[in-house]
Amino acid sequence: MDLNKNNIIIFLGSPGSGKGTLSKLLVNKFRWSQFSTGDLLREHITNKTDLGKKIDFIIKSGKLISDTIIIEIVKNWLLKELKNKSVVILDGFPRTENQALALNNMLNSFCLNEPKLNLDLIIIKLEVDDKVVISRLLNRVICENVQCKAIYSLNKESELFPVKEGICSLCSARLIKRSDDELNSIVDRLKIYHQYEHKIIDVFKNSDVEIINLNVDKSIKIRYEDLLTKLDLKDKCKHL
Ligand code: AMP
Numbered sequence: 662m663d664l665n666k667n668n669i670i671i672f673l674g675s676p677g678s679g680k681g682t683l684s685k686l687l688v689n690k691f692r693w694s695q696f697s698t699g700d701l702l703r704e705h706i707t708n709k710t711d712l713g714k715k716i717d718f719i720i721k722s723g724k725l726i727s728d729t730i731i732i733e734i735v736k737n738w739l740l741k742e743l744k745n746k747s748v749v750i751l752d753g754f755p756r757t758e759n760q761a762l763a764l765n766n767m768l769n770s771f772c773l774n775e776p777k778l779n780l781d782l783i784i785i786k787l788e789v790d791d792k793v794v795i796s797r798l799l800n801r802v803i804c805e806n807v808q809c810k811a812i813y814s815l816n817k818e819s820e821l822f823p824v825k826e827g828i829c830s831l832c833s834a835r836l837i838k839r840s841d842d843e844l845n846s847i848v849d850r851l852k853i854y855h856q857y858e859h860k861i862i863d864v865f866k867n868s869d870v871e872i873i874n875l876n877v878d879k880s881i882k883i884r885y886e887d888l889l890t891k892l893d894l895k896d897k898c899k900h901l
Contacts, residue, residue: 662892666779668748669739669768671755673861674787675854676847677794677801679877679884682812683787684752686885691894693748696738698731698756703839704807723846725756725853732763739767743778757857761864782870784862785888787877791851798842806834820880 662668670687672680684695702720705713716726735754742749755761772778800816802823809832814821824830841850862872873891877884889895 662783662894663781664747666747666781667743668781668783669743670748670750671782671784672750672752672787673784673858674877675789675791675794676850677798678787678789679881680752680787682881683785683877683885683888684750686881687750687888691748693750694742694746695750695752696735696742696754697752698735699753700810701734702726707807721840721846723841723849723853728757728759728763731756732760735760735764736767740771743771743775755861756853758860758864761861765864765868782865782868783892784865784870784872786862786872786874788874789876789878793878794851795844795847798847799844801842802836802838804829804832804834805837806832808832809834
């Protein structure tokens with residue numbers, strides 16, 4: 662990965678594959694910028710905004726929010742962020758081929774309007790069995806503090822089992838379950854993910870996009886180290 666360029670990293674992976682966890686590790690280490698569409702939508706629900714009221718049930722049932730809404734939100738964020746940060750991470754977008762096509766168009770028009778932008782797009786495809794993610798999601802709890810949002814597991818064997826039961830070790834807020842981490846919704850989310858995964862990759866296949874496959878059925882530490890190696894950042898860590 663060439664850090665002298667503007668990079669957009671897309672994490673493409675099923676729910677529970679650990680997109681958010683890896684994104685946060687990179688953001689903390691390199692001070693990059695991350696955008697989780699799911700986090701933003703959940704904030705709308707918590708704050709009971711008009712959008713929040715409209716999408717509450719859709720999210721709970723594991724369906725996707727309309728492309729038009731999501732594309733507009735991401736476009737505004739990207740426009741602002743690409744001017745400030747050299748590397749931005751998209752966590753949870755694109756999720757459909759229409760979103761992927763819209764992203765392609767956005768990037769082309771950004772580059773036309775801002776000739777100084779030298780953009781590289783990298784897709785990190787997280788690979789893990791559905792059985793593993795179903796168990797992860799059924800056990801997942803998150804910190805209810807929106808500034809924190811740390812992820813834990815109720816599975817005592819997991820490295821994410823909280824030190825103090827029910828309490829976030831980072832900020833001492835309560836741990837809660839996400840409304841969509843319930844079996845029916847998980848199964849629907851996985852179905853939708855598999856329906857679109859290849860279609861999204863096909864959109865980018867013919868352009869100059871790097872696709873990195875990462876096995877994420879491993880401990881978080883090893884996943885992260887593998888990712889740094891694949892991004893060619895392991896040696897660069899100490900200089901950054
Ligand atoms: P996540 O936190 O990424 O697992 O997303 C949670 C939920 O938010 C998804 O199941 C969708 O209902 C909605 N969502 C997040 N990102 C998108 C997107 N790019 N397109 C449509 N819906 C989305």
